[in-house]
Amino acid sequence: MGGFGSGGHNLRKRYLEQFRSLNAAYFQKHRILTDGWRGMIHWKNNDEDKPSISVEGGRNQVTLAYRARKDNTGDWTNVRDTFPVVWSPRHLGGAQAYFRCLRCNARAKLLYLANLHFRCRKCHNLVHASSQEQPGNRATRKNQKLRAKLGAPQGLGDYVPRPKGMHETTFQRYIEQIEEAESEINDDMIRILQRIQKTDIRLSQKHRNFWK
Incomplete structure (x- = not known):
């Protein structure tokens, strides 16, 4: 399993586009939010060692397991986090899935990998590059x-x-x-x-x- 080196952390401004993310809508579309689902998610990379995470899916929670290191330096760390999944009714029927951020407990459609962990945009203090x-x-x-x-x-x-x-x-x-x-x-x-x-x-x- 390829690991993550979280680059860009020393920049004064940290942009969403610099960090890998997980999308609850993607998990929902590909039926990852199904009890008993297990598999891997890979990111495109120019290197032969493609970053990836192990996922244990479920209707009410998702567990992520991966290796990462802070600021592309230091030792690799094994990370395992379990995120609650919440569902919000849609106006035209059905429901939309959201992750529950482990730091602020807010629901989030996207989680970003910075400082070793996937957390919401606000907790990592990330902004869109276009805003600057x-x-x-x-x-x-x-x-x-x-x-x-x-x-x-x-x-x-x-x-x-x-x-x-x-x-x-x-x-x-x-x-x-x-x-x-x-x-x-x-x-x-x-x-x-x-x-x-x-x-x-x-x-x-x-x-x-x-x-x-």
């Missing part, structure tokens, strides 16, 4: 994603053709989202230019004061 982006960068990523979905050119302001078979109402909704993102990109560019101009003015003023 500048508005223009976030809008650019959104614009590119929408354009790629429509098969349109990636250039800012380039014409977006309606894909064959897409309903006009759906297409116009995408166009509105693209225009909104591009407007935010332009606004961010203006703010950047204004900051640069203010900096140039301050530097120019200091230069004149120096020669007085």
Whole structure:
């Protein structure tokens, strides 16, 4: 069984995307939340030794067993945790599964592996990487994603053709989202230019004061 070295812990900000996670919806979909279920879950890795965990599934609890080490250093530690599983009714029938975090006791759809243990996002103090982006960068990523979905050119302001078979109402909704993102990109560019101009003015003023 491949072990986990939890990298990125020394960074000032820790992002969700840096850590492996377990999704209660995935467990539910693949019937892992069935009494008596036993098996392995593997993560993709460039190394030959793929990280994996042993899972004992159940309707009301799930037990995880794996090896991990903190900050990619130190000795490997054998970890075994049992998480309660809670079920919440859905509006259209059935129920949605959630894990119960062992630290704060809150229900969580996702658990993240940091500091040797799987815990909820809040307990590990994790944030989305996108939350630290500048508005223009976030809008650019959104614009590119929408354009790629429509098969349109990636250039800012380039014409977006309606894909064959897409309903006009759906297409116009995408166009509105693209225009909104591009407007935010332009606004961010203006703010950047204004900051640069203010900096140039301050530097120019200091230069004149120096020669007085």
